[in-house]
Each structure stands twice: as structure tokens, then as C-alpha cells.
Amino acid sequence: xxxxxxxxxxxxxxxVLVQAVGGELVMLDLNQEKYFGLDPxxxxxxxxxxxxxxxxxxxxxxxxxxDVEAEQLESxxxxxxxxxxxxxxxxxxx
Amino acid sequence: xxxxxxxxxxxxxxxxxxPGFPTDEDPGDLEQLVTAxxxxxxxxxxLADNAVGREVPGHFRVWxxxxxxxxxxxxxxxxxxIKGVLADLRRSGVEMLVIKGTALxxxxxxxxxxxxxxxxxxxxRPADRQKVxxxxxxxxxxxxxxxxxxxxxxxxxxxxxxxxxxxHSLDVHWNLTDSPLLRExxxxxxxxxxxxxxxxxxxxxxxxxxxHALLFACVHxxxxxxxxxxxxxxxxxxxxxxxWLYDLRLLAEALDEPGWRVVLDSAERGRVRAVVAxxxxxxxxxxxxxxxxxxxxxxxxxxVGEPSSRLLRSGHVGAFFADLASFKPxxxxxxLRDVLFPPRAYMREKYANSRAPLAWLYLRRIISGVGKRISxxx
Numbered sequence: 112x113x114x115x116x117x118x119x120x121x122x123x124x125x126x127v128l129v130q131a132v133g134g135e136l137v138m139l140d141l142n143q144e145k146y147f148g149l150d151p152x153x154x155x156x157x158x159x160x161x162x163x164x165x166x167x168x169x170x171x172x173x174x175x176x177x178d179v180e181a182e183q184l185e186s187x188x189x190x191x192x193x194x195x196x197x198x199x200x201x202x203x204x205x
Numbered sequence: 206x207x208x209x210x211x212x213x214x215x216x217x218x219x220x221x222x223x224p225g226f227p228t229d230e231d232p233g234d235l236e237q238l239v240t241a242x243x244x245x246x247x248x249x250x251x252l253a254d255n256a257v258g259r260e261v262p263g264h265f266r267v268w269x270x271x272x273x274x275x276x277x278x279x280x281x282x283x284x285x286x287i288k289g290v291l292a293d294l295r296r297s298g299v300e301m302l303v304i305k306g307t308a309l310x311x312x313x314x315x316x317x318x319x320x321x322x323x324x325x326x327x328x329x330r331p332a333d334r335q336k337v338x339x340x341x342x343x344x345x346x347x348x349x350x351x352x353x354x355x356x357x358x359x360x361x362x363x364x365x366x367x368x369x370x371x372x373h374s375l376d377v378h379w380n381l382t383d384s385p386l387l388r389e390x391x392x393x394x395x396x397x398x399x400x401x402x403x404x405x406x407x408x409x410x411x412x413x414x415x416x417h418a419l420l421f422a423c424v425h426x427x428x429x430x431x432x433x434x435x436x437x438x439x440x441x442x443x444x445x446x447x448x449w450l451y452d453l454r455l456l457a458e459a460l461d462e463p464g465w466r467v468v469l470d471s472a473e474r475g476r477v478r479a480v481v482a483x484x485x486x487x488x489x490x491x492x493x494x495x496x497x498x499x500x501x502x503x504x505x506x507x508x509v510g511e512p513s514s515r516l517l518r519s520g521h522v523g524a525f526f527a528d529l530a531s532f533k534p535x536x537x538x539x540x541l542r543d544v545l546f547p548p549r550a551y552m553r554e555k556y557a558n559s560r561a562p563l564a565w566l567y568l569r570r571i572i573s574g575v576g577k578r579i580s581x582x583x
Binding site: 128129130131132133135137139141142144146148 | 249253270273275277280282316318369370
């Protein structure tokens with residue numbers, strides 16, 4: 112599993128296409144011929160990653176928007192980001 | 206497909222009603238029905254906003270969500286290739302109209318994935334066939350052999366399987382439809398004159414105007430009362446396929462009074478008033494299409510007989526003879542020959558495992574074809 116923390120910068124991988132379906136998000140990775148789904152919270156995180164790239168900023172925005180404990184949010188966010196990195200649909204950016 | 210409580214339930218959902226879930230029915234049948242009617246993504250969206258969603262079995266909702274996700278992913282996979290093909294054809298000077306599902310998906314539906322389809326249909330000038338063939342082959346497309354001669358077959362299917370495992374299919378038509386009774390519903394010149402741009406598919410990409418698209422949708426559904434369409438590998442003869450009726454609903458919503466006048470004039474001139482009336486009545490009844498009463502009364506007013514109306518009443522064999530009768534006597538023999546005796550190369554490919562004489566293979570094909578027509582519907 113990849114290791115990231117809130118200081119990590121993230122970008123969407125090339126050849127990944129996305130489409131909203133209701134409140135959820137479908138991501139198609141053309142290289143792997145696979146698609147993935149994100150629930151509405153995951154879809155919001157994806158949008159924030161696209162906007163900011165900085166996990167720190169994603170974290171702060173989510174903390175403002177959702178009624179959630181800071182520690183829980185950090186843990187859930189990093190778990191999702193690690194899953195997305197392992198799936199190859201996002202990459203760490205220098 | 207016979208109408209069932211499940212089909213009525215699906216149709217009511219598409220009419221934005223809140224129908225009670227028919228709990229006596231097998232939910233497994235529902236998945237088959239949704240697939241056959243091509244309305245999975247539409248039903249997924251309809252349930253999200255409908256209180257009846259709570260009554261629906263959980264596994265059906267999960268299946269539906271996965272289907273909607275898969276259809277969205279398929280659309281993403283297809284979109285770039287479709288736009289690339291259309292741009293190449295346009296650059297090569299091909300005058301084409303994008304018709305049927307792809308055109309409607311990108312011009313009328315809120316998201317293209319809500320309108321699933323197996324291929325993209327283009328209507329070209331007969332004179333552009335060679336040019337189209339060159340462009341598509343250059344992009345790696347291949348085509349099978351034609352199943353009939355010029356009087357019987359007016360389209361050719363192309364397919365491409367990319368290195369990434371994605372399949373793309375194109376149906377290239379040089380007439381409105383194969384059915385001689387329906388193919389004069391309107392001319393290509395009329396269609397081009399009233400064509401509309403589809404910016405979502407690329408610069409200068411055109412489709413039928415709403416009035417002609419509605420006429421064509423009615424003609425197309427009756428064509429499939431007698432010639433099969435395939436869902437997976439299963440042949441279907443169901444004119445009341447809900448996704449086709451939903452197309453009609455959206456097209457009807459897009460028409461203003463002058464647009465309806467075009468529908469009526471074209472239906473009269475093309476002698477397809479009964480075919481159009483039948484399609485609009487079904488769309489009104491099943492998916493709640495709003496059809497002005499004056500349009501329905503004009504379409505159903507007594508008038509001169511229309512040979513195409515036989516396609517509404519006849520079984521498959523009757524429809525075949527109705528099509529045959531629409532030719533001048535001298536051309537009937539050619540039509541029969543083209544339908545019954547496809548080219549030798551096609552027969553050898555179709556029966557690649559048989560070493561029987563060609564005459565026997567033709568006989569086998571005719572018997573099999575008649576068998577299918579009789580077993581489908583007389």
C-alpha cells in the first residue's frame with residue numbers, strides 16, 4: 112500500500128475519465144480497462160483533489176463541510192487516497 | 206415479450222408516477238426486463254427521486270446501481286472514439302447525419318449514458334460509401350460481408366476492437382431503412398435541410414431535426430416488429446421497447462407547433478400516418494409522452510390507404526409480402542433474389558463449418574429464416 116500524509120500533493124492520473132451518476136462518480140481508467148465508483152463523499156473528495164491537489168486543503172475543506180471528528184476525517188481521507196493510488200487513478204505529485 | 210405487471214411498473218416509473226412495487230413478481234425477471242427494454246440508467250435515476258424506491262428489493266437496487274455505473278463507464282470509453290470517427294469523416298468530405306440512439310443521447314438526454322445503445326448509426330449519401338469505407342478502414346474498422354444485394358440491404362456494419370479491449374460498432378446506412386415500405390417516409394434531402402447540429406459530438410456534426418427524428422423513431426420501431434434486434438444474443442421483436450418510446454417522449458417535448466406540422470406533412474407524403482400514430486399512441490400510453498390531441502386526431506383521420514399500415518397488422522410473413530408488393534413487378538424478382546440468395550462469399554462465411562453444396566446451404570438458410578419468422582409471430 113502507498114503511504115501518504117496530509118502534506119502529500121495529488122493529481123489525477125492521465126487517461127482517467129470521470130462521469131457523475133446521480134451524486135456518485137464513475138471513473139474509467141482507459142489503461143487498465145477498469146472502472147471504479149465513488150460514493151457522494153468520495154465524489155466530493157475527488158472534486159476537491161481536482162481543485163486543489165493538496166491533501167491539506169482537501170482535508171480543511173471537508174472539515175468545514177461535514178460534521179466529522181478531525182481525527183476520523185484524516186484517517187478516512189488517507190485511506191481513500193491510498194485506495195485510489197493503489198488503483199492507479201491518482202498519482203502523487205512533486 | 207408480453208406485457209407484465211413488472212413492465213407496467215417500469216413504464217409508470219418512467220411516467221414519474223409512484224407505482225407500488227409488484228411484490229408477487231420474480232425480481233429476477235425485473236433485471237431481464239430492464240435489460241431488454243434498455244432503461245436501466247433511467248430507472249436508476251427515477252428510483253433515486255421516488256418514494257417507491259424504498260419498496261424495491263435491495264439486491265435489485267444494487268444491481269441497478271452497478272448497471273448505471275457500467276453504462277456510464279461504457280459511455281466514457283466510447284465517446285472519444287465516436288468523436289474521432291465523426292471528425293475524420295467530416296474532414297474527408299463525407300456528408301452524414303448521425304441518427305438514432307447516439308444522436309438522441311447527445312442531443313436530448315441529460316447525460317448520454319442514460320440512452321444505452323450497441324452502436325452508432327450514420328446516414329450517408331450512397332455516393333459516399335467508398336469514402337466512408339476508406340476512412341473507417343484507416344482507423345482499423347472491419348466489416349462483415351453483406352447478407353443481401355442492393356435492393357434488400359441498405360446498410361453495412363463496421364466494428365473495431367481496440368488494443369485496450371473496447372469494442373466500437375458503427376452502422377452505416379445509405380437509406381433510411383431496409384424496409385421498402387418505410388424507406389420513403391422522408392427523403393435525405395428533406396432531412397439534411399432540417400438537420401440540427403450536435404455540438405457535443407463535434408464541430409459541424411449534424412443529426413435529424415426533431416420532427417424527422419420523431420418520424421424515424423416511429424418507422425424504426427415498426428421495422429423491428431418484423432426484423433429482430435438483439436439484446437445480448439437474444440433476438441427480440443418488441444415494438445414497445447421502453448427506451449424507444451422514451452425517445453419519442455423526449456422528441457415530442459422538443460417539438461413546437463410548426464414542428465408538429467412538419468411531422469404531419471411528412472407522414473402524409475410518406476404514407477406512414479398510421480405507423481406514426483401507432484408510435485405516438487404507445488409513447489403517450491406507456492411513458493407519458495405529451496402528444497397534442499389535434500396531432501393524434503389528424504393522424505388518425507380517415508384517409509387514403511397506406512401500404513405501410515399492413516406492417517402494423519400483419520405477421521412477419523405478411524410483412525415480407527407487403528414489402529415485396531411495394532416493388533414494381535420487374536424489381537420483385539430482384540428483391541426476392543437479393544433477400545433469399547445472398548452473395549456466395551457471405552454464405553461460405555456464415556456456414557464456414559459446412560462442406561455441403563451451396564444450393565443446399567441456400568435452402569437451409571431459407572427454411573431457417575421462414576422458421577424464425579413463423580415462430581416469432583404470424
